[in-house]
Amino acid sequence: MNTSTSAHWRSIAIVGPYQSGKSTLLESLLFVTGAISRKGTVEDGNSVADGTAEARARQMGVEVNAAFAEYQGVQLSFLDCPGSIEFAQETWNALIGVDAALVVCEPEATRALIVAPLLKFLDDWQIPHVLFINKMDRASTPLKEVLAALQSISSRPLALRQFPIGQGDRLSGFIDLVSEQAWQYHPGGPPDPIALPEIYRSDELAARAELLEVLAEFDDHLLEELVEEIEPPEAEIRTDLKRDLEDDLIVPVFCGVALRDFGVRPLLAALLSEVPEAACSARHRGIAAEGPPVAQVLKTFYSPQSGKLSLVRIWRGVLADGAQINGARLAGLYRLCGQQQTALAAAGPGEIVALGRLEGIKTGDTLALGSQETPLASCAPLTPVFALAIAPEKRADEVKFSAAVAKLLEEDPSLSWQQNSGTREVVLWGQGEIHLQVALGRLRRKYNLPMQSHPPQVPYRETIRRAWSSHGRYKHQTGGHGQFGDVYLDIRPLARGEGFQFAETIVGGVVPRQYVPGVETGVREALERGPLGYPVVDVAVTLTNGSYHTVDSSEQAFKQAARIAMHEGLARCEPVLLEPIVELDVSVPVEFTARALRLLSGKRGQILHYQGDGERREWDCVNAFLPLAQMNEFAIELRSLSLGVGCFAWRPAHLQEVPEKLAERLLART
Numbered sequence: 001m002n003t004s005t006s007a008h009w010r011s012i013a014i015v016g017p018y019q020s021g022k023s024t025l026l027e028s029l030l031f032v033t034g035a036i037s038r039k040g041t042v043e044d045g046n047s048v049a050d051g052t053a054e055a056r057a058r059q060m061g062v063e064v065n066a067a068f069a070e071y072q073g074v075q076l077s078f079l080d081c082p083g084s085i086e087f088a089q090e091t092w093n094a095l096i097g098v099d100a101a102l103v104v105c106e107p108e109a110t111r112a113l114i115v116a117p118l119l120k121f122l123d124d125w126q127i128p129h130v131l132f133i134n135k136m137d138r139a140s141t142p143l144k145e146v147l148a149a150l151q152s153i154s155s156r157p158l159a160l161r162q163f164p165i166g167q168g169d170r171l172s173g174f175i176d177l178v179s180e181q182a183w184q185y186h187p188g189g190p191p192d193p194i195a196l197p198e199i200y201r202s203d204e205l206a207a208r209a210e211l212l213e214v215l216a217e218f219d220d221h222l223l224e225e226l227v228e229e230i231e232p233p234e235a236e237i238r239t240d241l242k243r244d245l246e247d248d249l250i251v252p253v254f255c256g257v258a259l260r261d262f263g264v265r266p267l268l269a270a271l272l273s274e275v276p277e278a279a280c281s282a283r284h285r286g287i288a289a290e291g292p293p294v295a296q297v298l299k300t301f302y303s304p305q306s307g308k309l310s311l312v313r314i315w316r317g318v319l320a321d322g323a324q325i326n327g328a329r330l331a332g333l334y335r336l337c338g339q340q341q342t343a344l345a346a347a348g349p350g351e352i353v354a355l356g357r358l359e360g361i362k363t364g365d366t367l368a369l370g371s372q373e374t375p376l377a378s379c380a381p382l383t384p385v386f387a388l389a390i391a392p393e394k395r396a397d398e399v400k401f402s403a404a405v406a407k408l409l410e411e412d413p414s415l416s417w418q419q420n421s422g423t424r425e426v427v428l429w430g431q432g433e434i435h436l437q438v439a440l441g442r443l444r445r446k447y448n449l450p451m452q453s454h455p456p457q458v459p460y461r462e463t464i465r466r467a468w469s470s471h472g473r474y475k476h477q478t479g480g481h482g483q484f485g486d487v488y489l490d491i492r493p494l495a496r497g498e499g500f501q502f503a504e505t506i507v508g509g510v511v512p513r514q515y516v517p518g519v520e521t522g523v524r525e526a527l528e529r530g531p532l533g534y535p536v537v538d539v540a541v542t543l544t545n546g547s548y549h550t551v552d553s554s555e556q557a558f559k560q561a562a563r564i565a566m567h568e569g570l571a572r573c574e575p576v577l578l579e580p581i582v583e584l585d586v587s588v589p590v591e592f593t594a595r596a597l598r599l600l601s602g603k604r605g606q607i608l609h610y611q612g613d614g615e616r617r618e619w620d621c622v623n624a625f626l627p628l629a630q631m632n633e634f635a636i637e638l639r640s641l642s643l644g645v646g647c648f649a650w651r652p653a654h655l656q657e658v659p660e661k662l663a664e665r666l667l668a669r670t
């Protein structure tokens, strides 16, 4: 293998909505290229992409899978990415390291919107992409309508490359709109050339004219030819197609049936001839052609055979096993194809390989050999929106818990965890219930750490509505010298968010100075658990009076007296329950705005305002307050009402009184 030239490498991420057929398409691509001799299926759990137990159990992609094929002298790296929005971080991280994305979608106009977040990401990062409309054997909507729906969410013009012959279960072939050659699908082999059926002639001409018009937008010479009704040479069209994809100006569209390998060969041919070469992609990312090796980590994972592996895209130079990179020594360099690892001595620009045991290196990091390299842009971790309280099933496992969770988080940057001091729970945060259940499954399988989980407790607080002057006296006689403390405390509510204030207005030394800290400690301790059972906030306490005993008084005795005064006083101050409120920025397509607003209101949310999303046409951004207790359900229901594309960012806002009836119900449960 020649590792010094990038001309023979193409790396392609296979992305698209949940269950659109990405893994099936990968299987077909590997079969057609001869990388595998027998096709597996997702249902049987034996496809290349069904590597992990979690993916097999759920029959869905839950992480990026790398595969490799060599075809017509070109080495192809494929990254099959999960489609579920809950695993979007995996997909985003992988996308920044490829030459192009192959977006697989279904032939349904009503579901085109699901592709919108993906297309936005590709546009934002200027990643060239090709669309493959899969499952054409099930298409019931005319292709024209599907294309119109997809065009409405793509900022780049779509360039249809094939016109299907037949529809749905009558699909029999396609017409290549560049060569105008018609092909008949041939189950189990390449398509056969056929004469262009006359009944398709006018549709074909119209579709071809549209393709040429799209290309002419970026080529004045072609435009002149079209105006003068000169038939452009095929070579000119092909040159335009290659250049326009390289420059991310157009989105070529192919269609087929991945399950039956229909349309996969012409797609492959276009990938080979039109996807930018590795050096071209590096140039677009601003990486100079000359210089020491540079690579970027697209994914981190732990494998039973090799320990920590970092899947990297090599942008420049050659990496050799054993080399020093970012202060760590490369211990193993592998090409991946599903679960198969092939050890290599070195790998060159354009390749996607796994590097062994790069301690201290994380996903997104830039690896540079030699001089200081400016870090390449990487994806920020997604805001976690769903939480579960977790604990090892067996107490004895608590020791290995932290190390295992640290590895889990290294593998998946969209997870995070926190020890909630108020509720004493360990809370795992992620992108949704399936995401967290997959993470827990991984803890069980990889680290032999069975976990239990449940919805986290809400860190309620309490406060008081009215002031009270309270008296506490602690007097204790135990044989020798006794304990005596006596205090008068004014307890009053503070405005929300003001926390706690302590003051004293003692005159005449009725409580000696050295005992005042004891009083404050007693007050603070009493506030840790108020009459309703939760920490008390937004309270001011003033020590106004008291008395002492020259022998029996101590700081400890005054602390006890303060606790007594607080416990008795707080109960008379009309304690009320407070709940944490978060502020949300919800993004939804305009057709779902009304339902999102209703969902927020139905969950006790308070809508602050909403307006058009500055970044996306036909999307709204709703700003609202929502009780934290409702956030898990909100995350699930928002997705389900918006074809999975509605999303939100959030931040803690403030505490707010729980409505009386609800508070009664909550308190009755505790």
Ligand SMILES: Nc1nc2c(ncn2[C@@H]2O[C@H](COP(=O)(O)OP(=O)(O)OP(=O)(O)O)[C@@H](O)[C@H]2O)c(=O)[nH]1
Residues within 6 Å of the ligand: 016, 017, 018, 019, 020, 021, 022, 023, 024, 025, 042, 043, 059, 060, 061, 062, 081, 082, 083, 084, 134, 135, 136, 137, 138, 256, 257, 258, 259, 260
């Ligand atoms: N009829 C038909 N079914 C297909 C085709 N391609 C895939 N499927 C089926 O669609 C389902 C989903 O296919 P997958 O390949 O797992 O889809 P995926 O996009 O990889 O799924 P995720 O990674 O979970 O998003 C499976 O039942 C496939 O058999 C196709 O061309 N035609």
